[in-house]
Amino acid sequence: MDFTIILQAGIASGTVLLFATIGELFSERAGVLNLGVEGMMLIGAMSAFSTTIATGNPWLGVLVAMFFAGLISQIHAFIVITLQADQVVSGLSLTFLGAGISLVLGEGLSKAGTVSLLPSFSIPLLTLIPIIGKIFFTNQSVLVYVGYLLVPLAWYYINHTRPGLHLRAVGEYPSAADALGINVFRMRYFYVFIGGMLAGLAGATISLAVSPGWFSELTTGGQGWIAIGLVIFAQWDPIRAAFGAYAFGALRRLILDIQGPLVLFGFNNPFYYNPYLGFFLQMLPYLFTVIVLVIGSREAMRKRIGAPAALGNPYIRGERGK
Amino acid sequence: MTNQTSSTHGPSSEAPLIVEMRGIVKKFPGVLANDHVNFELKRGEIHGLLGENGAGKSTLMNVLAGLYRQEAGTILVNGEPKVFSSPRDAINAGIGMVHQHFMLVPSQTVTENILLGLDDPRFFLRLPDYDTKIAELGERFGLKVDPRAKVWQLSVGEQQRVEILKMLYRGVNVLIMDEPTAVLAPQEIEGLFVTLRAMIAQGKSVIFISHKLQEVSVIADRVSVLRRGVATASGIASKGVSRQELARLMVGRDVIFSLDKKPSQPGEVVLDVRDIYAENDKGLPALRGISLNVRAGEIVGVAGVAGNGQSELSQVISGMRECKQGHVTLAGDTVSNRTTLFGIQHGMAYVPEDRTHVGSAPNLSITDNVIMKKYRTAPILKRGLLDMKAATSLANELKQAYDIIVPNVSTPVRLLSGGNLQRVILAREISGLPAFMVAVQPTRGLDVGAIEGVHRLLLAQREAGAAVLLVSEELEELLSLSDRVYVIYEGRIMGEVKVGGGEPDESLIDTIGQMMTGTPLEQIQKEGVAAHD
Numbered sequence: 001m002d003f004t005i006i007l008q009a010g011i012a013s014g015t016v017l018l019f020a021t022i023g024e025l026f027s028e029r030a031g032v033l034n035l036g037v038e039g040m041m042l043i044g045a046m047s048a049f050s051t052t053i054a055t056g057n058p059w060l061g062v063l064v065a066m067f068f069a070g071l072i073s074q075i076h077a078f079i080v081i082t083l084q085a086d087q088v089v090s091g092l093s094l095t096f097l098g099a100g101i102s103l104v105l106g107e108g109l110s111k112a113g114t115v116s117l118l119p120s121f122s123i124p125l126l127t128l129i130p131i132i133g134k135i136f137f138t139n140q141s142v143l144v145y146v147g148y149l150l151v152p153l154a155w156y157y158i159n160h161t162r163p164g165l166h167l168r169a170v171g172e173y174p175s176a177a178d179a180l181g182i183n184v185f186r187m188r189y190f191y192v193f194i195g196g197m198l199a200g201l202a203g204a205t206i207s208l209a210v211s212p213g214w215f216s217e218l219t220t221g222g223q224g225w226i227a228i229g230l231v232i233f234a235q236w237d238p239i240r241a242a243f244g245a246y247a248f249g250a251l252r253r254l255i256l257d258i259q260g261p262l263v264l265f266g267f268n269n270p271f272y273y274n275p276y277l278g279f280f281l282q283m284l285p286y287l288f289t290v291i292v293l294v295i296g297s298r299e300a301m302r303k304r305i306g307a308p309a310a311l312g313n314p315y316i317r318g319e320r321g322k
Numbered sequence: 323m324t325n326q327t328s329s330t331h332g333p334s335s336e337a338p339l340i341v342e343m344r345g346i347v348k349k350f351p352g353v354l355a356n357d358h359v360n361f362e363l364k365r366g367e368i369h370g371l372l373g374e375n376g377a378g379k380s381t382l383m384n385v386l387a388g389l390y391r392q393e394a395g396t397i398l399v400n401g402e403p404k405v406f407s408s409p410r411d412a413i414n415a416g417i418g419m420v421h422q423h424f425m426l427v428p429s430q431t432v433t434e435n436i437l438l439g440l441d442d443p444r445f446f447l448r449l450p451d452y453d454t455k456i457a458e459l460g461e462r463f464g465l466k467v468d469p470r471a472k473v474w475q476l477s478v479g480e481q482q483r484v485e486i487l488k489m490l491y492r493g494v495n496v497l498i499m500d501e502p503t504a505v506l507a508p509q510e511i512e513g514l515f516v517t518l519r520a521m522i523a524q525g526k527s528v529i530f531i532s533h534k535l536q537e538v539s540v541i542a543d544r545v546s547v548l549r550r551g552v553a554t555a556s557g558i559a560s561k562g563v564s565r566q567e568l569a570r571l572m573v574g575r576d577v578i579f580s581l582d583k584k585p586s587q588p589g590e591v592v593l594d595v596r597d598i599y600a601e602n603d604k605g606l607p608a609l610r611g612i613s614l615n616v617r618a619g620e621i622v623g624v625a626g627v628a629g630n631g632q633s634e635l636s637q638v639i640s641g642m643r644e645c646k647q648g649h650v651t652l653a654g655d656t657v658s659n660r661t662t663l664f665g666i667q668h669g670m671a672y673v674p675e676d677r678t679h680v681g682s683a684p685n686l687s688i689t690d691n692v693i694m695k696k697y698r699t700a701p702i703l704k705r706g707l708l709d710m711k712a713a714t715s716l717a718n719e720l721k722q723a724y725d726i727i728v729p730n731v732s733t734p735v736r737l738l739s740g741g742n743l744q745r746v747i748l749a750r751e752i753s754g755l756p757a758f759m760v761a762v763q764p765t766r767g768l769d770v771g772a773i774e775g776v777h778r779l780l781l782a783q784r785e786a787g788a789a790v791l792l793v794s795e796e797l798e799e800l801l802s803l804s805d806r807v808y809v810i811y812e813g814r815i816m817g818e819v820k821v822g823g824g825e826p827d828e829s830l831i832d833t834i835g836q837m838m839t840g841t842p843l844e845q846i847q848k849e850g851v852a853a854h855d
Contacts, residue, residue, distance in 0.1 A: 160446065160447050160449075161445050161446055161447060162437075162443050162444065162445055162446075162447060163445070164447075165430070165434055165437065165438060165447060166438065166439070168427070168429070168430060169427045169430065169438050172427045172428065172429050172430070173425070173426070173427045173428070175425060176425035176426060176427055176435075176438070177427075177438065177439065179389075179409050179425050180409070180410070180425075180438050180439030180440075181408065181409070181410035181439045182438070182439050300603055300605075303603050303604050303605075304604055304605045306429070309428070309429075
């Protein structure tokens with residue numbers, strides 16, 4: 001087994017998680033929990049693939065994916081921001097809605113054959129760096145490089161720009177922001193939309209780059225949930241989110257690849273001979289997600305790890321104080 | 323609080339009016355909060371706005387600050403009529419308000435909080451540039467605060483300074499301060515007064531909302547008084563009017579400034595707190611080795627600026643927070659880190675700070691709320707079921723005895739006024755004949771009449787031989803009720819002082835004030851002795 005190849009593939013696979021995680025991070029930083037990431041990713045993957053088949057243009061596929069996933073996120077935004085309903089319930093429904101829509105509209109897409117994919121290329125010079133060059137900069141999809149750019153941009157935007165300042169205020173203390181003339185409702189709609197677009201991009205990354213094709217709900221395979229766990233794990237920080245996303249991407253690849261060879265480090269590979277061990281390994285990322293979500297849902301723990309203070313609460317104008 | 327006389331450089335009588343409010347009417351469902359109120363503010367004055375809680379002071383000023391829209395009446399700023407539909411409009415017209423509850427984002431720095439909502443900086447924050455700008459502005463008005471500090475690291479007094487800076491940075495000429503001293507220690511109040519005087523010296527005007535007569539007569543040039551939404555005095559010079567007169571204007575009758583308190587006869591130690599440590603919600607140390615005791619038949623006060631561990635202390639005692647180290651005993655039984663039920667069964671009563679969420683179940687009826695500690699035993703429990711008839715008759719008895727003013731006891735308690743709700747909670751706690759009661763901020767937000775009632779109930783407990791621990795941020799309340807007062811600062815007890823009957827003397831208040839800002843009692847006494855030598 002060549003670990004650099006596994007890691008190289010892991011970075012690509014981690015890019016999917018990265019987009020979804022950063023998207024959810026924006027939404028949560030504005031105070032809106034959106035559990036519909038999985039559904040929005042499915043919409044994105046399906047519409048990207050379908051558009052590319054129809055037009056032959058994968059770039060158009062990416063745009064359409066982002067647009068539709070953003071659009072469907074606005075259902076959640078309307079329910080929780082305007083109607084002030086429970087964010088958990090609405091987010092869960094969005095997952096089912098997104099899955100349902102994409103399964104119906106994606107019917108037959110899996111037999112549609114191959115499409116033109118997004119280009120992959122290497123970055124000159126940077127590939128020459130030992131190990132790192134091979135893992136990060138050799139023969140990666142264009143979206144992987146977009147991911148590299150997104151992380152520092154997101155970090156800078158949140159921490160060092162005026163709109164980022166407003167974003168943080170809206171998620172921490174919406175009434176303070178409102179009192180100073182910031183439109184809390186509009187900001188929340190906007191960042192839920194951003195979250196949707198990035199989830200759509202994550203979906204497109206799967207179906208047009210990382211594992212091309214449409215395999216109904218197995219296309220995303222629960223990665224939307226891992227992304228939600230990663231946001232908590234990252235303590236709402238884009239840089240940490242990137243580490244988490246790439247680590248999980250690499251882990252996913254490793255788990256798949258480790259079951260291949262007959263011999264591992266000079267021993268009979270137990271994961272090859274006993275498929276149940278493989279299933280166990282495949283379960284681990286989801287187990288991690290469950291644990292992180294359980295921990296992250298405790299009020300005291302959330303305060304401790306720095307969750308946006310208003311996360312999950314509808315903003316009702318005229319309520320003084322908290 | 324202070325011996326200083328009111329500012330001598332007040333505005334001349336012909337100073338131009340900067341704000342005029344004419345015939346302001348503001349209604350809330352069921353309440354007429356402002357009934358044709360007139361209010362005038364001169365340039366360069368500090369104008370005290372007096373009134374009891376609920377008299378409509380804050381409402382009137384919220385109208386001026388653009389938070390509420392009046393039903394009738396006009397606002398003139400510099401002689402021009404203005405209509406404010408948001409606080410932003412008011413700020414643009416030069417009027418800003420510092421609310422009682424600070425509107426600051428705890429996780430952001432001082433500068434970030436001040437820049438929030440402004441158009442400059444356009445996109446990139448470049449905070450260091452603004453840090454110096456804000457530090458300079460603070461310097462000018464005597465508002466010392468580190469622009470780079472995160473708000474959650476600041477004391478309440480510092481947070482208030484940030485709020486004032488926020489308004490000054492926006493260039494307001496009229497600053498409305500809503501009960502600004504409620505959260506401050508005596509020394510910090512002095513600092514605030516210095517700032518306010520610096521502001522008027524630089525041509526700004528201040529409206530100072532308060533229900534404390536003494537403060538207003540010290541700081542204000544002129545005073546207006548509201549009672550039940552009606553102005554009973556408009557812009558009278560604060561020098562020419564006595565405290566008694568102002569009190570009458572506020573309350574509508576003569577107020578007796580002392581309580582009928584018999585000399586204390588403390589008995590056995592009932593509550594014994596030994597060297598306890600606890601963490602706050604963020605997992606940071608909140609209590610660092612607190613020891614105190616309360617004897618039967620005495621009221622012991624805990625004084626301190628908000629957020630110095632008072633809430634955590636009361637929660638550890640009542641069993642609602644984990645005690646990391648040390649223990650709390652109630653008449654010999656350890657109650658810390660036990661269930662709250664254990665404490666209740668051993669005579670613990672708890673009047674929590676948060677009346678609506680911890681002290682009561684808002685959607686349940688008065689009956690349900692008063693039986694919450696009694697439903698496990700007869701007469702409420704009958705053959706394993708609740709006897710609602712017995713419960714209702716108990717609730718009716720308590721309604722009579724505690725003067726709870728509602729049509730009937732099936733009313734959900736969320737519909738009650740603060741005073742009535744507190745009486746429901748006290749009725750529940752006291753009727754269990756507790757050996758010990760911890761009461762946290764029992765009179766916060768109540769009107770004068772209701773406060774008097776609560777005070778009487780606490781004193782009655784003391785006379786009945788119960789031990790009472792009273793946690794309050796109102797120094798006057800602590801001094802008039804308590805037999806002893808502990809002062810808490812950053813989770814430690816700074817010292818303990820005995821309180822005699824009658825008017826508390828200035829040196830005692832000064833000592834408590836120093837302890838509230840972190841000087842231990844021994845040090846104060848040492849310095850005091852040194853000063854005498």
